[in-house]
Amino acid sequence: MTTLLSFPAQPAAPVSEPAPVLRVQGLRKAFEGRQVLCGVDWTVPAGRVIGLLGRNGAGKTTLLRCLLGLAPVDAGSIELFGAPMTEPGGERLHRVGFVPQGFDLFPWMKVRAYLDFTAAFYAHWNHALAARLLDEWQLDSKQKIGRLSQGQRQKLAIVRAIAPEPDLLVLDEPVASLDPQARRAFMGELLALMGAPGKTVIFSTHITADLERADADIALLRDGRIQFVRPLAELKSRLCHAVLSRPAGWTTPPAMPGVLKARVAGASLHLLVEDVPTERLHQLAKDEEASLRIEMPTLEDLFVELA
């Protein structure tokens, strides 16, 4: 038995925050009658690394594509760098980089020709960075894109996205096809490049270790909505996992403020709680005549519990 309670509202943002990079209001999107995004409200401040988490089919790719105007939306508004984003256009595109989930453009083109083609459109293109990454990631610039493996194409898409040194980098599962070495190298590059003030990264991934390494803000997409956006450190400091066990088992979880999710597994009751003092948990265990075990959840644990 699982009971999932609504996540408490986020604390109000401080008044002095800079203008957000992205503001989404009431975004709705359906595919052939199947509602994928059901009124997404989301504000992304500048200078943050945001990890977009959600289960398979939650709508992460759809949301990211809608944000950049790459998929038509049914309702709602999207503002990118302060201007409505109905479709990709305007000077702000010089400030945006995107790594799609799958890269299947121009299979007949050679890597070098593709990068030359792309670079010609940008006001700023870091040729040295692109050349270094091609070299370090062992991408043959004379190779045709169609002959690259999926992982190599992913690397090329990343090079193409970060070479213009964008202010906003949107990555849709960028490391899914990468080997561990390439993943680490990519994360290193990403953090070095996007660590500068004002640079924002939004990326969806299932590899939670990468988000932990990036100390990202976590945005959870579930039921077609962003359920919460919280800094990872804050999530970890305020949430904990309490396991109450007793031989008689549990019929219903006891009511207690701060419980986000309650799950009964055999004789154990698993509680995901927020801002609940340890003393209060010990008191609960005593009242329910149960033993108590408190665990600090990893991001993966939180994802499993909340997504």
Add this chain to the structure above:
Amino acid sequence: MRAIAQLWLLPSRQMPLLGALVHLLWLAALACLALITPHAEGAAIGAGLLAVGSWFWHLGLATTLRGACQPETFLLPAFRRRLAAFGLADAVTWVGLPALLALAIGVPHAALGGTLLLLAAAMGFAMGVERWISLLFWPLLVLAGWMPGLASAVVHNAIESPLTLPLLLLVAVLLLRLSLHPMLQITDRPPDTSPLEGLSVGRGATTDAAPRRSALGRRLEGWFDTIAQRALEQALTRYRQQPTAARRRTLVRRLLLPHDNALAILLRMAIMAVFATLYVVVALHRRPFHASVVGAYAVLIALARFPQIGRGMQRMRPNLADLYLTLAPTTRTQYQQTLADALLVLVPTGTASALAYTVLGIVLTHATQPWLMLLVTLIVATGGGLVALAVHLIGPQNAVGRQWVNAAVLTGTMAMYWAGVGLVDALGYVFGGGLLALVVLGFGLGVWFAAQREYRRREPCFDAPLT
């Protein structure tokens, strides 16, 4: 400027031969205009070369841009604006410069020629983006073939009319609007169909271009999908009731060739009948007209399906691993045999389609020798189908090789068709038809059995194809 240069290079990078040839044509055309005009028909030669070059260049350009204009590409800064600037530069190159040169050296009707060049470019581009646009020109062909006198009078008067120029410009603009609008729109990508199926008439979809369908196309696709789903469910139910080898084969067919069930074939024939009727109407009004052409065309349409099998089987390779594990064959040979058996249904399907189109043609043209046409179509479509399936199953894997093989099969089949018409006409149905069947079906079956043996011998390949 760099972006415009890159856009200009794009088609030449994809099709270097086309790029080189059309630019040579452009140079030759300008040379004709500048050097020959005072002495001979330089202007006419130049205009002809330019029109042909422009048509091919814009057809290629449209094919490339159609593949390039995916939603991600629109994230390139000012992509649309630069595309528009490139379009302007392209129009200056192919229309403006030659027209100005013609005006400068006093070529008569230079403005009209320039407008026609623009129309040729727009036609090529539109046909490259939306293949159905070529159908818009069919009524003009019908008119020209049916009433050549009228067509000639229209052309003669049009040259003198002040309205011709703006009207032609309007048509060119309309064509560009028709082709550019869907290309520059960002829409959700529709789900892919089976790589072995091609619902378009041309069956020439490239892998790098997103499937683009009109409202009618989407509706037809919906019908085909519903029919395919029902056929698959029926095959599944029958197989569960009694899992025989034949029912298992049907099930595999429904999976690999979802649109090759009886109802879908009938629907496809009905759609093709519309195009066949159009073709016959065009052909009928050309003199001299040979009714047997209808049979030849029907055979060609039936054979147009097979190249898709070669391409599709290659694209499907990674997914076929799943089928392999599901079928759990005792030996690899058994698995290869299952696939070959499943695909063999395309031969009778193709023959039935060819016969149906021939019957339609016979009715429309009031052919004098209907049985001859039917007999020859039956034999040649079957033999040609067997050979086509064989070569596309085991033939070359690269695109150029496949095109050569396809061209050889089509040429051979057409040769057999016309030889068959002559043979049956001369020796009669029994001897002529018998001899034709012996040669064509004997050859077809021989090739098919040899190919089947080779296919069985080969190990199944599940590697993703290199594009």
